[in-house]
Amino acid sequence: MTRRVLVMRNGRLVRDEATGAIGVPQMIEAMAGEAAAALSAARPPAPSASAAALVTIGAPFGTAGLTLHAGEIVGLAGLEGGGQPELLHAIRRAARGRRIAGITCGAKAAFVSGDRRGEGVFPLWSAIANATIARIAAGPATAWLRPAGERAEAARWLEAVRLPADRAGAPILDLSGGNQQKVLMARALMAEADIILLDDPTRGVDVAVKREFYRLIRDAAARGKLIVWHSSETIEFLECDRVCVLHDGAIRRVLAGDGISEDAIVSSAFAEQIGGGDGRAAGGERRFRRDWSAAAPVLILAAIFGIIVALNRSVASLFGIGLLSGAAVPLVLVTLAQMVVIGGSEIDLGVGACAGLANVLSATILVRAPWAGALALLLLLGAYALLGWLIQVRAMPAIVVTLGASFIWAGIGYALQPTPGGSAPGWLAAASAWSPAGVSSSVVFIVAALLGGLALNASRIGVVLRGFGANPRAMAQSGWPAARIAMLRYAIAGGFAVLAGLSMTAINTSSDINAGGSYTLLSIAAAVIGGCSLLGGEITALGAVCGALSLSLIGSLLGFLGVSTDYNAAVQGGMLIAILAAREILRWRRA
Known part of the structure; x- marks a missing residue:
């Protein structure tokens, strides 16, 4: 296929021969130099x-x-x-x-x-x-x-x-x-x-x-x-x-x-x-294990829901499902926000506080002055996007930047509303009460959030976001602007967090800056249960949503079992550890 052979070693051209004038042994000797002599x-x-x-x-x-x-x-x-x-x-x-x-x-x-x-x-x-x-x-x-x-x-x-x-x-x-x-x-x-x-x-x-x-x-x-x-x-x-x-x-x-x-x-x-x-x-065995890992979050959710239905058959109705899923909407949205950040091999410790601030803004300013409230929410979204720029350009750890930002969001929330209160805007309350064909609005919102997450992951920008999580240097060398992609990542995560804050206002018809605090760690747990890799590059919207729903249903399950909900956090943590242990056993057996 070639007419000439050029051999480089240590940055210098050491042989330049016609193809027929040099054989493999000579090329190896020229490439290895002193190493060939040693060998x-x-x-x-x-x-x-x-x-x-x-x-x-x-x-x-x-x-x-x-x-x-x-x-x-x-x-x-x-x-x-x-x-x-x-x-x-x-x-x-x-x-x-x-x-x-x-x-x-x-x-x-x-x-x-x-x-x-x-x-x-x-x-x-x-x-x-x-x-x-x-x-x-x-x-x-x-x-x-x-x-x-x-x-x-x-x-x-x-x-x-x-x-x-x-x-x-x-x-x-x-x-x-x-x-x-x-x-x-x-x-x-x-x-x-x-x-x-x-x-x-x-x-x-x-x-x-x-x-x-x-x-x-x-x-x-x-x-x-x-x-x-x-x-x-x-x-x-x-x-x-x-x-x-x-x-x-x-x-x-x-x-x-x-x-x-x-x-x-x-x-x-x-x-x-x-x-x-x-x-x-x-290959079939690898596909089986991969399919099993993908199906695990769905099976866990089905198992929890099945136990609840066995304890109380009235739950298996549109009304019962609506009651169970109502409190899960904010966690589902916060988990999708966390999923986007985890896809970039980062963790967001401020997403819950951001949702809490959106809750306060929508229950106060958005009620009194809708245009000013909408502008405040857009400014919050822009500030969240700037976090991505700061993390990328200044090479600062995301976990530190987002933790610091969480204090800022909480401080602003306390300044606007020192104690719980406020009310939901009329259109937001109406959306919460909406029940098309007898299906609870919470179910509709969860399905819409899932479809949004699936669409994001299937889109071109979703592939790019995951690519930066898997190998940022390779993506940057391919011509993608790292800083702009980081801003987009946090803008999308901030969008899900703002929607979570609005859902909290709609559900509770009031606001509390502390209401979103617990969602931060729960969102990380839900994403991990759902099969998202904390190393980045591998996320799944379906798994993340199923993980969030599973954690949300633990409280209801304990209630039906007659167990105090004080054990809610312990059971959630135990489930997370058990799932991680099962995955580690599968990984060890595969190795």
């Missing part, structure tokens, strides 16, 4: 058959038992998504004493991750503190620490990985990526584990650091350590005694000794990709 050194002899067996791998990770011995370097290769990191983490859990199907591990394991920020460094600590944490954590909980001794021990291992001595006491984030990886390797070596698990440790580091890692890996294996190594660079597997090629989560082929080469590894990976199963069974 081309004679491989130390493989461990003897009498070496201690430390790990045994069987189904579902392999079709037959595979034993890994002390002193071996075993690579985990395959195409991306083949299950290499999953197998590595399964060995890690088995080494901690967890029962993992298909994995038997008889030794302690240390772990070195290539994801320094996510799984490696403690960002506020020094290099020495980062190196010693595994050793300290493995000791007795009541043991006294000897800082001088720990520093001396850390210095020995940091010197072994050739970290500059003057950098040992520096904050870990002041070090280059390569030096941070050296600290993580020193941590693993200090742990005195018999197994060292490497999850792409040389990712994103320069050639010189890679050469140091290859030396450290060889030295560790020579001391009798079992090295299990996953890498995204196929050339690195030339250092291994054996290479396990994975596909669809299982070992399909094992290469050993002289059978290990770039071509053999790549060919094996693609052969398994072409010849492997279509994964429909696994």
Whole structure:
């Protein structure tokens, strides 16, 4: 397909050849440079058959038992998504004493991750503190620490990985990526584990650091350590005694000794990709779990409502449903507001107070001077949008900004109305009393709010909002204005909060600035029960609404059971914990 091949290394052009004048080995040598030289050194002899067996791998990770011995370097290769990191983490859990199907591990394991920020460094600590944490954590909980001794021990291992001595006491984030990886390797070596698990440790580091890692890996294996190594660079597997090629989560082929080469590894990976199963069974299982997770909030709501109906059959009527759902309208709207913010990987601690202020404004100013009241509500909405701008542009934590804003909303509410009172505007009271075809207005409002949430999530802007929650940098690089999207996110959340305040006025025909306070934490709980991820990027309007309705019905359920509603909060909290525990069990079984 090409006429020329240009090879870059370390920001420089190192080869410029016609396509037919350079082969794969030459390209690899040009790309890897010194790393290739390090890997081309004679491989130390493989461990003897009498070496201690430390790990045994069987189904579902392999079709037959595979034993890994002390002193071996075993690579985990395959195409991306083949299950290499999953197998590595399964060995890690088995080494901690967890029962993992298909994995038997008889030794302690240390772990070195290539994801320094996510799984490696403690960002506020020094290099020495980062190196010693595994050793300290493995000791007795009541043991006294000897800082001088720990520093001396850390210095020995940091010197072994050739970290500059003057950098040992520096904050870990002041070090280059390569030096941070050296600290993580020193941590693993200090742990005195018999197994060292490497999850792409040389990712994103320069050639010189890679050469140091290859030396450290060889030295560790020579001391009798079992090295299990996953890498995204196929050339690195030339250092291994054996290479396990994975596909669809299982070992399909094992290469050993002289059978290990770039071509053999790549060919094996693609052969398994072409010849492997279509994964429909696994995909069906994943779809089942996903569908079950999505249906869980609906099933929980149905279960609670079913118990209430069993206790009092008159509830199963339009009138009964209207009575039960009346108090749920504000919580449903506040939960949808919280859902929008959670979709951006943030939490809003001011949404309940905002709804309370909207309640006060609509029961006071909106009654006396409708135009002034409408303007006040629009100003509140604009102020809420500015919170998004402040959070994004000034890089301030949303949880802090919204908490501070909650005090502002409460202060304004107290200034306008020190004590509960006011009244509902005539049109708002009429809307609350509206009952089309015998259906309570509360049911209509909840259905309308649900449809609004579904429409938002299905829209183009809804996808963008979730995209910023999943990966804001990628969205910004795609050309989306981060500040404007953040303002839009909080404007939408503020809109739901204002509607919640209006519904509180309609239901209670009065206002109280404290009325929305309890909705803040309940909205977070409802969103989580509904399946929204606090990490952002994954939200569901149906789940959020079902979660809000479930929490709202707990009080009614306790009443029908003859239990004091003083236990309402305890039951709500217990339900949240039980649901989270069930999800964690499913996640653990899937892992």
